[in-house]
Amino acid sequence: MSTVSIVIPCFNEANTLEAVVDAVLASPVPEKEIIIVDDASTDGTIELLRATIEPRVARVIYHQSNKGKGAALRTGFKAASGDIVLVQDADLEYDPRDYPKLLAPILENRADVVYGSRFAGGESHRVFYFWHSVLNKLLTLFSNMLTDLNLSDMEVCYKVFRRSVLEKITIEENRFGFEPEITAKVAKLKVRIYEVGISYAGRTYAEGKKIGWRDGVRAIWCIAKYNLLR
Numbered sequence: 464m465s466t467v468s469i470v471i472p473c474f475n476e477a478n479t480l481e482a483v484v485d486a487v488l489a490s491p492v493p494e495k496e497i498i499i500v501d502d503a504s505t506d507g508t509i510e511l512l513r514a515t516i517e518p519r520v521a522r523v524i525y526h527q528s529n530k531g532k533g534a535a536l537r538t539g540f541k542a543a544s545g546d547i548v549l550v551q552d553a554d555l556e557y558d559p560r561d562y563p564k565l566l567a568p569i570l571e572n573r574a575d576v577v578y579g580s581r582f583a584g585g586e587s588h589r590v591f592y593f594w595h596s597v598l599n600k601l602l603t604l605f606s607n608m609l610t611d612l613n614l615s616d617m618e619v620c621y622k623v624f625r626r627s628v629l630e631k632i633t634i635e636e637n638r639f640g641f642e643p644e645i646t647a648k649v650a651k652l653k654v655r656i657y658e659v660g661i662s663y664a665g666r667t668y669a670e671g672k673k674i675g676w677r678d679g680v681r682a683i684w685c686i687a688k689y690n691l692l693r
Contacts, residue, residue: 465570466494467562468545468626472535473553474502477511480553484516487551490559492566496521496545499553500535503528533641537634548629552620561661565623568657575628575654578614579621584660592665598679605683606643609690610650614658618642618682621661628654639678640685647689 469487473480480499487497497520501509509525517523524538540548547569551557561579568574582600603617622645631652636644649656 465547466496466545467492467547467549467566468496468498468543469549469551470536470539470543471497471499471551471553472502472532472539473499473504473508474529474532474535475504475506475508476553477504477507479555480508480511481516482555483551483553483559484519486559488519490562492562494545496543498539498542499523500526500539500542502526502530502532502535531636531638533634533636533638533644536641540629540634543626543629546626547623548626549623550620556664557620558662558664561621561659564659564661565621568659569623569625573655574657575625576649576656577623578616578656578658579619579661580614580616580658581619581661581663582615583658602643602679602682602686606646606686606690609686610647612646612650612656614646614656616658617646619661624649628652636685638681640681643682643685644689647686647693650690 471483484497499512499516499520501512501523503526512523522542524542526535526538536550547566549562549565551559565577565579568577599616599618603614606617607614628649632645632648634641634644
């Protein structure tokens with residue numbers, strides 16, 4: 464069984480982080496390495512990590528200043544030692560019980576990269592913002608036009624990689640531009656990409672959702688930059 468490194472970037476997730484770690488630890492993956500990267504939280508997340516979570520996971524890394532999700536993932540990927548690397552958000556939108564589905568195409572040697580999809584399959588989904596959904600689909604469409612992939616959910620959190628694939632990629636984006644950047648760079652490698660339907664319990668902005676319209680504008684620029692200018 465391959466070791467799976469689960470990288471969890473977090474920023475101000477004191478209300479949900481412990482529950483996420485519990486769920487990841489309980490997930491049906493026997494060989495797992497949990498790496499948490501705190502991106503200079505200010506809400507008590509750091510204290511929670513040091514008091515109760517550090518002893519339960521492989522490693523916790525602390526950024527001294529807030530840099531963004533992409534930067535946290537860059538740090539986590541460098542620390543990962545597993546054969547497979549999986550991205551897990553620190554909120555409660557994504558369910559670690561989906562891990563077996565996400566890992567199966569790689570473990571069965573059918574894929575090198577696997578994307579989850581909130582828009583494919585028959586899994587349960589919390590009904591969330593209409594315009595947010597429209598923007599996600601438009602960004603995915605624009606990305607697909609330039610990568611020549613047929614993804615249904617480019618912006619999804621759940622992405623799984625063979626570590627050998629990540630070692631060929633240098634991540635430059637510090638914030639949510641990570642999603643279109645990694646998609647463009649994976650597409651250029653001509654590796655085998657699969658997509659599986661996942662469940663999704665989206666948060667409202669009042670509940671802590673952080674991505675906004677400015678990130679959508681940046682994503683458009685990143686799609687063009689990493690597909691056309693690199």
